[in-house]
Amino acid sequence: MNRKLVIKRAVIWMLSMMITLCSASPVWATEAAPAAAAAENLAETGNGKTEEIKPAETNLSEAKPEDANPPGEKPGETAPPAEKPAPEKEKEKSPSGSGESEGSGKLTVDGYEVYAALSGNTSIDAIRKGKNVKLVVSVRAEGLTTEEAGKNGITVSKLSDSFRNAGAAKVKVTSKRDENLEFTVTIPKAVYSGRGNELRLRVNYKKSGIPSETITAEISECEEYEGKGDNSEDATGQPVIRIKRISPQTAVGSGESFGLELELENTSKESDIEDLIVNISPGNGLYITDDTGSQVVSSLGLKQKKKITVRMTAGQELAGPSQSVDIEMKYNYYSGGSLTSGSLSQKVQIPVRGGAAGQPLIRIGRGRIDRPVNAGETFQMVIRLENTSQDKDIRNLTATIEPNDQIYLLDETDTRLLGELKAGTAVDIPVRLQAGAELSQAASQLLGLSLKFDYDSDKGSSQGTIAEKLVIPTNGKSGKMNIPTPNIIIRNYSYGEKVTAGQVFDLEMEMTNTSSVTAAENVVVSLDTGEGISINSSSNTIYIPKLDAGAAKKQSIKVQALFQSKLQSPKITISFKYEYLDGKERKQATSSETIAIPVYQPDRFELKSPVYSENFRQNEEATISIPYVNKGRGQVYNVEAKLEGDIPALEKDLTLGNFEAGKSGTIDFVVTPKKTGKVEGKIRVSYEDEAMQQKTEEIPISVEVMEAQNEQADFSENDEMARPRGTVLWPATALAVLLATALFAAAKARKKIRDRKMEDAKREEQDDDWDDVFPEDEGGEEDENGTAEEEQDAEERTEK
Structure with missing residues (x-):
């Protein structure tokens, strides 16, 4: 192994070790070793050739985790074992x-x-x-x-x-x-x-x-x-909230501040109450000192009770022995699986002391009622009147009982003559009452009581009045729930396939009573047309005597779409006013709907008969034109024209775009007929109107194609037959050459005549000189005649 190869292998090994030491996990060294080995295998030999070198004995993939410290660890610490990729069979920790x-x-x-x-x-x-x-x-x-x-x-x-x-x-x-x-x-x-x-x-x-x-x-x-079909009867009734006054328990005096504490109880066993808002409105003699008279109670569960408190102050003048506070509640509850809105209104009585200047106060109360009164139940209630004054007697006291529409009075008269009521004394009035057969969902009913009496004041005998309402607890659930209000809707309406501006059309509506139990009576239907549409030849009001529960009725009226409208979908508002029976009570209801009718401008795009070039000749360009005009008030879109037939054309398919209203022009095709005789075809024009409907018109074409025009009329028929077809340039060239030759010959002849005349003139001058010397002889006339004949011959040749 030469020296150069040893140095290169050492460098590769050092790089691999550096990668291993800098890695965050020892596993990376394992990944770096094959790369180093691969690079080493392609090392260059000393003679410039590349040969495969076997990897060195040191295998970096066998480096132990303790040999390197990942970033963030101190030297000497042992790195945790690397997490090796789990094979596919070890997926037991992946829940499925x-x-x-x-x-x-x-x-x-x-x-x-x-x-x-x-x-x-x-x-x-x-x-x-x-x-x-x-x-x-x-x-x-x-x-x-x-x-x-x-x-x-x-x-x-x-x-x-x-x-x-x-x-x-x-x-x-x-x-x-x-x-x-x-x-x-x-x-x-x-x-x-x-x-x-x-x-x-x-x-x-x-x-x-x-x-x-x-x-x-x-x-x-x-x-x-277990019910089937419509489950509206399974809907939960509106929950009733019972209100109880916790404080004040004693009478409130003029100018006194107190806290009105109320207990709210959801009496329902089926529905929770959500988003409850309680609005408190005191009478003229009481004032709220809190920031607001509204209390927000987020929820009220089944049989759950919650308390609310409002700070109040009594006025200086308090009329009567008690003051009324109106309680209005709004909330949501689930009925039949859907969220429904509900509301309740009740009154709370607050006992007070004092009153109008000089007038004695009569405290009004009722006897105890052990349980709520059921629908149709007859019961007796005792009304107690107490003169709270300590020094003023009351004379000529009369009490008038005022029942409402769900509590009926069974006594012979509604007025009682009570006579005198001394200071500090009380009197009881028994009253026989009966609850109506259909009680509302409210937890109580109000019974009115008006008192009139005389008393002595500083100004003498005076008359005083007091009016109060007594609360009678009732069980509204025992009565029948109020029936739902029937609604009338437009189930379907039709106006034909398409409505164009100016068109009179029939608008057919199907009106349906959505209630399954209650009929709608005295139904008055009113149509209010907006811009762009009007009622034609009929009233905008329709009367229907009765529309039974679940019934439908069709009604048709004539309507016209107006030309001047810029709206593409004019609207018609349809209002319903009707009556229905809720038990024995007749109630009124209203509803309305709005429908839209798309209106399009009529299509008046016209194409006229084709116009042809004056001469249609074989192998010559000609034009076929189709005049057009858009007479409508709307555009026509995506106009295209196509020439069909055995007629060669420069372009057979034309895309012309959109034509706005009032535009006119021609659709032109440039053709070059190859055959003579009658040629027939057609031009197909397609476009879209404002309703985006595709329309196509076909215009037939028929034209006579003549033969190509001859270039030289004096050619004989045999010469024309023998002359090669397809070229018309050589006759014009020959004609130009002949014309140039004739002009050249004429110019040369004129020059020759001019030179001859000049020579003759010189000769005449010489002859004149000789005539002066020699007398004229007979031969002179012949010479002159000969010269004239020569001139005439020259002129004739020039003309030729």
Whole structure:
């Protein structure tokens, strides 16, 4: 081994050792060794050739973990063993949702708890349809430790099962780090659907390599609903909230501050109350000193009680022995599996002392009623009147009883003449009453009482009045629940295939009463048309005497789409006003709907007869033109034209784009016919109107193609037959040569004549000189004649 190869091998070995020492895990040295060996195998020999060199005896892959310290460790410390990739057969710590993987971890349900939702940890024994509950499920994993899954590495989602409207699931890991994974899943709110008893959950892990798994818990407390079809009768009634005044217990004096403490109780055994808001409105003699008269009570579970307190102050003048405080409550509750809004209004009486200046005070109360009054029940109530004044007697006292529409008076008259009521004394008035056959859902009914009397004041005999309302507890559940209000909707409506501007069309509507038990009567339907559409030749009001429960009625009216409208979908608002019977009470209701009708501009795109070039000759270019005009108010889109037939053209398919309203022009095809005679074909024009409907028009074409025009008319037929076809250049060239030759000959002849005339002129001058010397003889005339003939001959040759 030469010196150069030894040096190179040493360098490679040093680089490998450096990589090993700098690695965070000794496993990396194992990965670096094959790379060093591969580089060494391709070392260069001393003579410049490359040959394979066997690896050195030192194998870096056998480096022990203690030979290197990863970053962050002190020298001398032993690094932990590297985690080698597990082979495929060692996947026993990867739980599988299906449990089919060999040796995989499996989730099991250890147990569960069912609580009433929004009621803390109150356990329940039965879950009926529409019940809102809280579920807590305990889960255990076999073959998967808490450390492997991660303390915060688990998420749970609820799948489709027997519960709906569920809130977000909350996960809490209860196992230690090195123990098998155990955790609880809490679903704070879930509504039982009435079918089955399964709760299905999907468990997901944030760490990669651990697949998700599905678990199922069977909730034995579920009581399946056995009804069929419409389950509206299974809906839970509105829960009733009973209000009890806790304080003040003694009469409140003028200007005195006090706290009004009320106890709210959910009397329902089926529905929890959520989002409860209590609004307190005192009478004229009492004032709220808190920032607001509204109290927010987040929830009120089954049979649960909660207290609220409002700080108040009594005014200087208090009329009567008590003051009324109006309590209005708004809340949500689950009925039939859906969240429903409810409201209740009640009055609370607060005893007071004092009153208007000089007027004695009469405290009004009633005798004890042991239990709430049921619907249709007859009962007797004792009204007690007490003159709280210490020095003023009351004379001519009369009491008038004012029953409401659900509490009836059975006595002969509603007015009692009581006469005199001395200071500090009291009188009892027995009253016979009966509850109506249909009581409302309210927990109590109010009975009015008005008092009139005379008394002595500083100004003499005066008259005083007091009006109060007495609270009678009632059991609204015993009465029949108010029937739901029927609703009238537009189930279907039609207007034909397409409506164009200016068109009169029939709008057909199908009106349906959605109630299954209550008919709608005296139905008045009103149509309010917006911009772009109007009622044509009929009223915008329709009267329907009766629309039975679940019935439908079709009604048709004529409507016209207007030209000037820029809207493409004019709207029509349809309003319903009707009556219905709730027991023996007639009530009114209203509803409305809005429908839209798409309106398109009419298509008035026109194509005219084709126009041809004047002469259609064989092998010559010509033009076929189709005039067009868009007479409509809308565009036509994606216009295309195609020439069909045995006519060669420069371009047979034309894409012309969009034509706006009012545009006109021609569609031109440049053709070169190859054959003579009659040529026929057609031009197909396609486009889309504003309704995006494809339209196609075909224009037939027919033209006579003549033969190509001859270049030289004096050629004989034989010469034309013998002349080669396909070239027309040689006759023009020959003609140009002949013309040039003739011009050259004419110019030469004119020059010769001009030279001859000049010679003749010189000769004449000489002859004149000789004539002066010699007399004229006979031969002179002949010479002159000969010269004239020669000139005439020259001119004729020039003309030729």
